[in-house]
Amino acid sequence: xxxxxxxxxxxxxxxxxxxxxxxxxxxxxxxxxxxxxxxxxxxxxxxxxxxxxxxxxxxxxxxxxxxxxxxxxxxxxxxxxxxxxxxxxxxxxxxxxxxxxxxxxxxxxxxxxxxxxxxxxxxxxxxxxxxxxxxxxxxxxxxxxxxxxxxxxxxxxxxxxxxxxxxxxxxxxxxxxxxxxxxxxxxxxxxxxxxxxxxxxxxxxxxxxxxxxxxxxxxxxxxxxxxxxxx
Amino acid sequence: xxxxxxxxxxxxxxxxxxxxxxxxxxxxxxxxxxxxxxxxxxxxxxxxxxxxxxxxxxxxxxxxxxxxxxxxxxxxxxxxxxxxxxxxxxxxxxxxxxxxxxxxxxxxxxxxxxxxxxxxxxxxxxxxxxxxxxxxxxxxxxxxxxxxxxxxxxxxxxxxxxxxxxxxxxxxxxxxxxxxxxxxxxxxxxxxxxxxxxxxxxxxxxxxxxxxxxxxxxxxxxxxxxxxxxxxxxxxxxxxxxxxxxxxxxxxxxxxxxxxxxxxxxxxxxxxxxxxxxxxxxxxxxxxxxxxxxxxxxxxxxxxxxxxxxxxxxxxxxxxxxxxxxxxxxxxxxxxxxxxxxxxxxxxxxxxxxxxxxxxxxxxxxxxxxxxxxxxxxxxxxxxxxxxxxxxxxxxxxxxxxxxxxxxxxxxxxxxxxxxxxxxxxxxxxxxxxxxxxxxxxxxxxxxxxxxxxxxxxxxxxxxxxxxxxxxxxxxxxxxxxxxxxxxxxxxxxxxxxxxxxx
Numbered sequence: 001x002x003x004x005x006x007x008x009x010x011x012x013x014x015x016x017x018x019x020x021x022x023x024x025x026x027x028x029x030x031x032x033x034x035x036x037x038x039x040x041x042x043x044x045x046x047x048x049x050x051x052x053x054x055x056x057x058x059x060x061x062x063x064x065x066x067x068x069x070x071x072x073x074x075x076x077x078x079x080x081x082x083x084x085x086x087x088x089x090x091x092x093x094x095x096x097x098x099x100x101x102x103x104x105x106x107x108x109x110x111x112x113x114x115x116x117x118x119x120x121x122x123x124x125x126x127x128x129x130x131x132x133x134x135x136x137x138x139x140x141x142x143x144x145x146x147x148x149x150x151x152x153x154x155x156x157x158x159x160x161x162x163x164x165x166x167x168x169x170x171x172x173x174x175x176x177x178x179x180x181x182x183x184x185x186x187x188x189x190x191x192x193x194x195x196x197x198x199x200x201x202x203x204x205x206x207x208x209x210x211x212x213x214x215x216x217x218x219x220x221x222x223x224x225x226x227x228x229x230x231x
Numbered sequence: 232x233x234x235x236x237x238x239x240x241x242x243x244x245x246x247x248x249x250x251x252x253x254x255x256x257x258x259x260x261x262x263x264x265x266x267x268x269x270x271x272x273x274x275x276x277x278x279x280x281x282x283x284x285x286x287x288x289x290x291x292x293x294x295x296x297x298x299x300x301x302x303x304x305x306x307x308x309x310x311x312x313x314x315x316x317x318x319x320x321x322x323x324x325x326x327x328x329x330x331x332x333x334x335x336x337x338x339x340x341x342x343x344x345x346x347x348x349x350x351x352x353x354x355x356x357x358x359x360x361x362x363x364x365x366x367x368x369x370x371x372x373x374x375x376x377x378x379x380x381x382x383x384x385x386x387x388x389x390x391x392x393x394x395x396x397x398x399x400x401x402x403x404x405x406x407x408x409x410x411x412x413x414x415x416x417x418x419x420x421x422x423x424x425x426x427x428x429x430x431x432x433x434x435x436x437x438x439x440x441x442x443x444x445x446x447x448x449x450x451x452x453x454x455x456x457x458x459x460x461x462x463x464x465x466x467x468x469x470x471x472x473x474x475x476x477x478x479x480x481x482x483x484x485x486x487x488x489x490x491x492x493x494x495x496x497x498x499x500x501x502x503x504x505x506x507x508x509x510x511x512x513x514x515x516x517x518x519x520x521x522x523x524x525x526x527x528x529x530x531x532x533x534x535x536x537x538x539x540x541x542x543x544x545x546x547x548x549x550x551x552x553x554x555x556x557x558x559x560x561x562x563x564x565x566x567x568x569x570x571x572x573x574x575x576x577x578x579x580x581x582x583x584x585x586x587x588x589x590x591x592x593x594x595x596x597x598x599x600x601x602x603x604x605x606x607x608x609x610x611x612x613x614x615x616x617x618x619x620x621x622x623x624x625x626x627x628x629x630x631x632x633x634x635x636x637x638x639x640x641x642x643x644x645x646x647x648x649x650x651x652x653x654x655x656x657x658x659x660x661x662x663x664x665x666x667x668x669x670x671x672x673x674x675x676x677x678x679x680x681x682x683x684x685x686x687x688x689x690x691x692x693x694x695x696x697x698x699x700x701x702x703x704x705x706x707x708x709x710x711x712x713x714x715x716x717x718x719x720x721x722x723x724x725x726x727x728x729x730x731x732x733x734x
Contacts, residue, residue, distance in 0.1 A: 002329050007348075102355040103348060104334035136337045140344075140355065146334070 004109040005032035005094060027109040035090035039083055039230060047205055048083040048230050068205065078212045079222045081202050082121075083230035084113045091229050095200055099143045107143070110200070110228045111150035117226055118151060123196045125156040129211055130182065132161045144199045147228070151198075158218075159211055160185045181207075184214050191219035196226055203231035232286070232338050232359050236261070240301055243293065246340075253339045253359035255309050262366070265303035271367050275299065277472050279365040281432065281489025283308070283322060283515075285354050288485075289363065296363060304367035310360035311345055320347035322356050323484045324511040350484055352464070364487050372474055376427040378420055380453040387548040387724045388418050394546040395422035399492050399522045400429070406498075406525045406534065409548035410557055410715050411652075411681025415526050416446065418548070419494060420453055422524070427457075427474055431491035434476045434516065436483050438509055440464065441653055442496055447477050480509040486516035493517045494524040497652065499531055499674050528652075528681060529674030529711075550719030554726050555690030557712050558683045560676070562705055565697040568665055572607055581664055581697050588643060588660055589616050594636065595643045595660045598679055600668035602647055609645060621645040651678040658689035666696035666705055676708035 001010040005028050026033065042051045044062040046069070056063040068074045085091050098106035128144040136142060148155040159182045195215050197208055202225065212223040233244040233251040239261045244251035254260070275291055286293060299305040311318050311331075319326045325347050336344030339359030346357035356362070384392055391407055398405035399422045409415045419435075426433050435450075437443060440463040447461035460473035462482035469482070476490075493513050517523060530538070537543035551557065565578035577585070588595040599605060605621040612619045620641050622632045629649075635641045636656060644650070648670060661683050663671060671679075676696065683692030696705055719725040 007330075097351070101351050102346075103332075103351045104346070105332035105348060140336050140338050140357070141334055142337070149335070 001027075003027070003029035003032055004106050005029070005090075027112050032090070035088075036094075037086040037088050037091070039086055045080075046078075047081045047202060050086070050230075064204065068209070074209055074213075077216055077223070078205065078209050079224050081205060081208065081225045081227060081230075082117050083202050083227045084117060085229045087201065087229040087231040095229065098146075099139065099200060102140050104141055104146055107146040107150040111147055111152075114147065114151060114198070114226055114228065118153075118196070121196060121224060121226070122194060123224070124193045125158070125190075126151075126153045126196045126198060127158050127211070127215065128155045129197060129199045129207060130157075130159050130161045147198050147200065158185060158188065158190075159183070159214065180210055180214070182211055182214055184218055187218075189219055190215060192221050193219070194222045194224075195220050196224050199225065199227050201229045201231045202227040232361070233340075234361075239263075241307055243297060253341060253344070254307065254361045255311050255313065255345075255358040257309075260307055260309070262306055263301055263303045265367065269299075269302035269304065271299060271302070271304050276304075276365060276367060277370055278470060279305070279363065280370055280472065281365070281487065281516075282485055283362050283364050283487035284485060285310075285356065285360055285362060287354055299367070304365065306364045306366050307361040308364065310356040310362050311347065311358050318345055318347075320350060320356055321362055322353070323347065323350035324508065324515070325349040350481070353481065353484065370472065372430055372432075374456075376424065376454055376457050376474070378424040378453055379455055380417075380420055382417060384417060385414065385550075385552040385554070385724070387550050387719070387722070388414055388552065391418045391546045391548050392421045395419060395524055396425050398422070398524060398544070399426045399431075402491070402520050402522045404523045404525075404544055406527065406530060406538065406543060406545035407548070408527060408530055408538070408545055410551060410719075411528045411678060412551045412553075412557075412685040413528075413548040414552040415496075415548075416449060419524075422492075423450075423454070423475065426492045426522075427454075429491075432474050432476075432489060433492045433494070434478060434483070434486075434490040435494045435496060436478050436480065436509065436513055436516075437496040438480050439497065439653070440479055443477050443479055445653070446496075450475065450477065480512050483509075483512040483516050486512075488518050489516050490521060491518055492522045492524070494526065496526045498525045498527045499529050529677045531674065547715075547718065548724075549715040549722065550724030551685070551690070553687035553690050554724065555684065555687075556716040556719065556725050556728055558680065558692050558694055559712050559716070560680050560694040560696050560705075560709055562666075562696050562698060562701060562709070565664070565699065567699055568697065569699075572604065575607070575611055577608075577611065578697065581662070584662055584695055584697075585612070585615060585643065592642065593660050594639060594656055594658060595662065596650065596656070596682060597643060597645045598651070598661070598663040598671075599645060599647060600665045600670050604665075605645055605647070612643075612645065616642055619643045619645065622650065623647045624649045648675055648679075650682075651675055652681070654682065655685050656682070657686040658692065659683055660693040662695045662697060664697050666698040667700050667702045671702075671704060673704045673707040673711065676704060677711055680708065680712060 003010055008029050010029055039048055044051055044065055045060045046065040049062045051057050058066055097103045126148050128142060128148055131142045145155050162181050162183055197211055208225045215223050234241050234254055235244040235248045235251045240263055241260060308321050310321055312321055318331050330349045331345050332348055333343040333345050335342050344357050344359055346355050423433050443461050443463045447459055451459040457475055458473050460468040460471035460476045462468055462478040495513055538545045563580055565581055568578045571578050602623045609621045618641055620632050622629055636644045659682055661679060680694045683694050684690045716728060720728050
């Protein structure tokens with residue numbers, strides 16, 4: 001086995017436990033794991049942003065989430081976002097390797113970090129965030145779908161993209177007041193369904209809310225997003 | 232991307248075409264004959280000649296590229312070829328199974344499209360990715376490029392320079408085995424000038440970006456009439472088509488059949504695997520008929536033996552340009568230093584060595600075998616002098632710390648092997664703690680010793696290897712240095728041999 005982050009050989013510690021346990025070993029070496037920062041401590045109950053000493057908080061929510069929830073159109077659309085990692089330099093590097101360089105194998109390392117969180121959720125369907133056909137061709141794969149497949153789950157393709165423009169090139173204002181970029185692909189009745197959206201990163205929460213609102217409109221009971229990093 | 236074979240030509244397939252395949256799955260790729268009447272794109276010729284690129288790297292429409300292929304001006308290559316059921320990356324030569332991965336590919340629609348992880352940083356090469364090369368006429372470049380350099384070569388440099396020029400003219404191979412501080416770069420000037428005068432394309436390849444950044448301005452200064460292309464990750468000259476290119480190993484992978492002369496600097500700079508990949512890159516980037524010059528201060532044992540047996544053409548520069556001998560390392564036993572370190576202390580003779588440097592205000596480097604040791608050692612060392620600093624490969628402040636050492640703000644710098652080569656601190660003394668560690672190979676130790684006595688004004692310096700048991704590498708390194716001094720003295724390249732120097 002080799003570390004998916006830096007390619008050094010992973011030393012396998014052979015113990016009685018490792019001989020009999022079915023568990024897979026870690027996919028990143030100790031050094032790479034140490035460079036990643038797990039989100040811990042007090043976090044925003046809606047979006048997982050660490051609150052710490054941040055004065056901009058109220059009722060266990062960060063200011064960004066307060067603004068979303070104060071807005072009538074968006075209040076309660078996304079029930080919760082769970083992120084696993086802080087978006088630090090190394091996390092940024094790994095996500096870039098995965099998404100922009102197109103190193104699909106890195107998905108497995110991220111999936112191993114998401115697995116535990118997914119296990120704590122009850123859900124009926126796991127839905128990927130779709131890419132435009134141009135972007136899909138450019139990257140060769142959809143990072144959200146890659147994460148779901150690497151978690152060993154079946155993606156439910158309920159959404160498609162209407163038109164394209166790179167999210168990362170837009171300001172927060174642009175993203176929040178963006179017209180809907182997704183559409184429901186099949187007129188399925190989602191009433192009472194609990195849905196998990198999976199993506200690589202939660203930045204402003206705009207993309208995930210635009211996806212969530214369509215699912216809610218189709219009857220979904222809850223929509224929770226599970227993301228690798230909180231940007 | 233998928234292809235079909237039609238009229239013995241490869242065509243981009245529409246999804247509805249029967250028998251369409253990813254390029255790796257094709258048994259053969261036909262190369263249409265060159266159509267002399269085709270008016271090819273000169274922009275494309277300039278961009279692609281000597282290179283091997285992905286569609287994604289070419290700012291030309293696919294249809295235009297296809298048309299050039301059909302008229303015999305471009306070849307398609309399989310991005311990944313399968314030989315004896317083992318995948319090989321055509322760009323970087325990777326053939327280790329664990330450096331490949333498969334994914335459900337949106338471009339070709341295959342569930343398991345294989346791709347190379349080793350060179351992914353340059354854009355993904357997968358089973359459905361063709362690599363393109365130019366097979367049309369070459370861009371003609373036969374202007375004379377005068378060398379503008381006023382300096383003079385030392386006797387040793389002049390001899391090597393003559394040999395290099397001969398090898399380049401004859402498209403031969405040559406190893407330049409030059410001691411640290413011999414002045415290798417100047418040795419290349421005449422040879423490069425001769426190559427350019429013959430209309431040849433020259434590339435200097437090195438594993439390290441630092442070296443590209445150091446060499447480029449020096450060569451640009453002596454060849455002001457041409458644009459020297461400096462290629463490294465993130466450089467702006469990436470698409471520059473120059474007659475003189477300086478490139479890192481990685482960037483060299485983008486070339487194919489490109490150079491008439493390749494000069495590989497610091498051929499021993501990395502462990503064998505990285506070295507092998509540099510050599511593979513060089514083989515791919517050189518033309519069939521071309522010269523290959525290797526530069527090294529510390530060739531590996533295999534090469535040293537080949538030199539001795541006479542099977543490898545080489546020339547030595549055993550003396551430094553300033554005509555003083557290389558300082559010879561002292562070996563000193565320091566007991567179980569790791570245990571001493573765990574008690575938060577240093578072996579007594581090491582501590583004495585350090586305090587002497589601090590009292591005499593002699594700048595000093597202390598090499599350690601592992602990064603982790605630095606954390607235990609630094610706080611203790613700072614009690615001698617709080618300006619003492621430590622540096623390692625991933626230190627974000629690496630450049631600043633080296634700069635502070637250079638400007639003598641830092642009296643002593645503790646370092647891992649990253650500073651073993653490429654840096655010059657005038658008048659520095661050098662010590663290695665734990666010289667018996669595996670990481671200190673013969674060549675690492677020769678390089679470390681090579682840090683001392685480089686400048687003409689301070690040609691001497693103390694080198695001490697503190698050890699807990701002598702190793703072969705330590706003995707061989709010392710022998711290599713004394714042998715070089717002996718040879719240099721015999722050839723009249725240095726003026727004296729130090730009294731008490733072992734030889």
